[in-house]
Amino acid sequence: MRTILVGIKRVIDYNVRVRVRPDGSGVVTDGVKMSINPFDEIALEEALRIRERGEADEVVAISLGPDDTQQQLRTALAMGADRAILVRTDPGVEPPVVARAMQKLVERESPIIVILGKQAIDDDCNQVGQMLAAFWDRPQATCASKIEIKGQTARVTREVDAGLETIEVDLPAVFTTDLRLNEPRYVKLPDIMKAKKKPLDVTDLAAIGVEATQRLKVLKYEPPPQRQKGVMVRDAAELVAALRQKGLV
Amino acid sequence: MNRILIVAEHAGGKLNAAVAKCVSCAASMADAEITIAVLAADGASVAQAAAAIAGVARVLLVDHPANEPALAAVLAPQVARLAEGHSHVFGPSTTFGKDLMPRVAALLDAPQVSDVMSVESAQRFRRPVYAGNAIVTVEAAAGRPIVATVRVASYQPAATAGSAAIEAVSLDIPLPTHTRFVSVTAARTDRPDLQTASRVVSGGRALGSAENFALIQRLADRIGAAIGASRAAVDAGYAPNELQVGQTGKIIAPELYIAIGISGAIQHLTGIKDARTIVAINKDAEAPIFEVADYGLVGDLFTLIPDLEKLL
Ligand SMILES: Cc1cc2nc3c(=O)[nH]c(=O)nc-3n(C[C@H](O)[C@H](O)[C@H](O)COP(=O)(O)OP(=O)(O)OC[C@H]3O[C@@H](n4cnc5c(N)ncnc54)[C@H](O)[C@@H]3O)c2cc1C
Numbered sequence: 001m002r003t004i005l006v007g008i009k010r011v012i013d014y015n016v017r018v019r020v021r022p023d024g025s026g027v028v029t030d031g032v033k034m035s036i037n038p039f040d041e042i043a044l045e046e047a048l049r050i051r052e053r054g055e056a057d058e059v060v061a062i063s064l065g066p067d068d069t070q071q072q073l074r075t076a077l078a079m080g081a082d083r084a085i086l087v088r089t090d091p092g093v094e095p096p097v098v099a100r101a102m103q104k105l106v107e108r109e110s111p112i113i114v115i116l117g118k119q120a121i122d123d124d125c126n127q128v129g130q131m132l133a134a135f136w137d138r139p140q141a142t143c144a145s146k147i148e149i150k151g152q153t154a155r156v157t158r159e160v161d162a163g164l165e166t167i168e169v170d171l172p173a174v175f176t177t178d179l180r181l182n183e184p185r186y187v188k189l190p191d192i193m194k195a196k197k198k199p200l201d202v203t204d205l206a207a208i209g210v211e212a213t214q215r216l217k218v219l220k221y222e223p224p225p226q227r228q229k230g231v232m233v234r235d236a237a238e239l240v241a242a243l244r245q246k247g248l249v
Numbered sequence: 250m251n252r253i254l255i256v257a258e259h260a261g262g263k264l265n266a267a268v269a270k271c272v273s274c275a276a277s278m279a280d281a282e283i284t285i286a287v288l289a290a291d292g293a294s295v296a297q298a299a300a301a302i303a304g305v306a307r308v309l310l311v312d313h314p315a316n317e318p319a320l321a322a323v324l325a326p327q328v329a330r331l332a333e334g335h336s337h338v339f340g341p342s343t344t345f346g347k348d349l350m351p352r353v354a355a356l357l358d359a360p361q362v363s364d365v366m367s368v369e370s371a372q373r374f375r376r377p378v379y380a381g382n383a384i385v386t387v388e389a390a391a392g393r394p395i396v397a398t399v400r401v402a403s404y405q406p407a408a409t410a411g412s413a414a415i416e417a418v419s420l421d422i423p424l425p426t427h428t429r430f431v432s433v434t435a436a437r438t439d440r441p442d443l444q445t446a447s448r449v450v451s452g453g454r455a456l457g458s459a460e461n462f463a464l465i466q467r468l469a470d471r472i473g474a475a476i477g478a479s480r481a482a483v484d485a486g487y488a489p490n491e492l493q494v495g496q497t498g499k500i501i502a503p504e505l506y507i508a509i510g511i512s513g514a515i516q517h518l519t520g521i522k523d524a525r526t527i528v529a530i531n532k533d534a535e536a537p538i539f540e541v542a543d544y545g546l547v548g549d550l551f552t553l554i555p556d557l558e559k560l561l
């Protein structure tokens with residue numbers, strides 16, 4: 001069985017205007033819409049396409065998070081994943097712990113590919129994929145905008161500061177997605193019904209033998225400094241005059 | 250004593266400007282002793298540039314044919330070895346650093362603090378989360394190394410005044426061959442670089458086509474600015490990916506940022522927060538970009554850009 005593991009993180013929806021709690025203990029989450037991390041939707045879409053091309057046999061959605069994460073895993077199943085695994089944790093487990101847990105699932109599932117997002121839009125860490133690749137001692141191709149499977153290897157185009165870089169890696173390997181890899185499909189109603197019957201295993205960190213070590217304590221959350229709203233100018237001439245006066249042009 | 254190792258990013262024999270900013274970040278820690286690691290195929294010129302950065306105590310040069318072009322899987326075990334005896338390992342928060350540093354952290358069994366915007370102490374750092382909607386102060390447990398990427402837009406480059414000793418090092422460790430470089434599309438170099446430019450003109454979805462995006466290029470050329478773009482403009486193919494500004498693109502801090510036909514989504518704004526002056530041109534007076542703009546101009550970009558060109 002050629003398996004692809006896909007990371008699915010439950011995060012505050014990207015459309016929500018995130019606000020810091022007045023006491024600085026975190027951000028407001030009450031009544032806030034939660035979704036699949038957008039980069040993980042792209043990861044899942046890519047895995048489904050690889051399976052649909054006949055280059056893999058099954059797609060398994062994996063997540064670490066609180067019980068409610070089952071909602072996002074059900075959505076992943078409705079999108080087309082074959083089964084899902086939830087490793088129950090408190091919210092906010094650190095990237096090294098996530099990567100260790102994924103490494104355990106990798107040992108169990110022996111995937112040919114693991115696809116994660118390049119970053120989770122809550123912690124904005126951009127770490128887990130690279131850490132998993134290191135623990136597993138396998139190649140990584142981060143920020144992928146194109147993935148071609150060629151037998152035992154893959155060719156991946158990456159979005160880098162200079163432009164686009166292409167690398168070749170031996171499989172198995174870890175890929176992380178960038179925005180332009182694909183456009184995720186919409187979930188159809190009948191698929192939501194079908195997804196209810198697909199297997200969703202729930203386990204926890206202790207059961208897979210990983211400790212939830214905390215090495216970075218968050219001491220406080222603060223709102224960012226706000227920029228002052230400036231002035232409106234009437235036309236191009238007034239704008240250029242203002243910029244000239246400030247020595248900006 | 251805090252012994253900080255900084256991994257040098259470089260290409261074509263040139264040290265990346267982000268490295269001197271990492272030095273500024275490291276130097277803001279008390280009792281910092283700063284070492285720069287240059288991993289290259291033939292890194293003499295890069296090592297010399299690194300040695301000239303003020304505040305650098307020494308430069309370690311590891312020449313190996315496998316080191317260029319840079320591949321995280323190849324560099325990580327070497328950096329992890331060089332990190333022995335250091336309390337911190339820093340890299341720039343560029344695509345190079347973001348790719349490499351977590352792999353190093355994993356090999357060191359160390360935590361990583363991504364996008365450090367200020368150093369509060371050897372253990373405490375501030376960094377943005379939620380697309381910059383919140384700033385957290387984190388404290389790393391004592392007793393093991395700390396890996397960090399430096400949010401380069403938060404720092405000025407350290408001066409070039411020093412003359413640190415350069416030490417050639419050969420590391421006797423096996424390097425993986427499972428990852429191979431194929432090619433890279435070189436960006437145009439006749440324009441100022443988006444990440445270091447003092448002026449940036451950015452275009453959004455409103456440009457409507459790659460042909461129209463040339464309007465942005467013309468205006469940028471007129472004032473010697475770099476070009477940027479919103480995600481929508483890049484997705485639509487009006488501009489190449491390396492020009493995307495924002496949460497998941499480049500975080501920049503120019504003196505002047507001119508946003509044209511960009512609505513001002515939070516993911517875009519997080520990339521320009523540190524700009525000294527923001528100018529917004531948009532036909533919708535209610536566009537969120539005006540909330541952060543120092544100068545706002547409501548109108549049609551297709552008439553306003555030609556107007557500006559005439560005046561500049
Ligand atoms: C996970 C994730 C990450 C993202 N990362 C980024 C990122 O890094 N960078 C980024 O930019 N976005 C990012 N986005 C996308 C972001 O949410 C917005 O969709 C995007 O920034 C919108 O681009 P835009 O302003 O060009 O387009 P729009 O929002 O469509 O705005 C176009 C603007 O042009 C104006 N306009 C139209 N015609 C004219 C005219 N003739 N003259 C003048 N004005 C006109 C309109 O009034 C409008 O305000 C991300 C989104 C997600 C989900």
Ligand SMILES: Nc1ncnc2c1ncn2[C@@H]1O[C@H](COP(=O)(O)O)[C@@H](O)[C@H]1O
Pocket residue numbers: 006007008009010037039040043062063064065095098115116117118119120121123124125126127128129
């Ligand atoms: N708790 C989690 N559950 C599942 N996947 C995760 C989790 N945390 C991180 N990931 C994956 O790792 C990627 C990068 O996350 P991060 O390093 O936290 O920015 C995400 O896009 C996910 O694919």
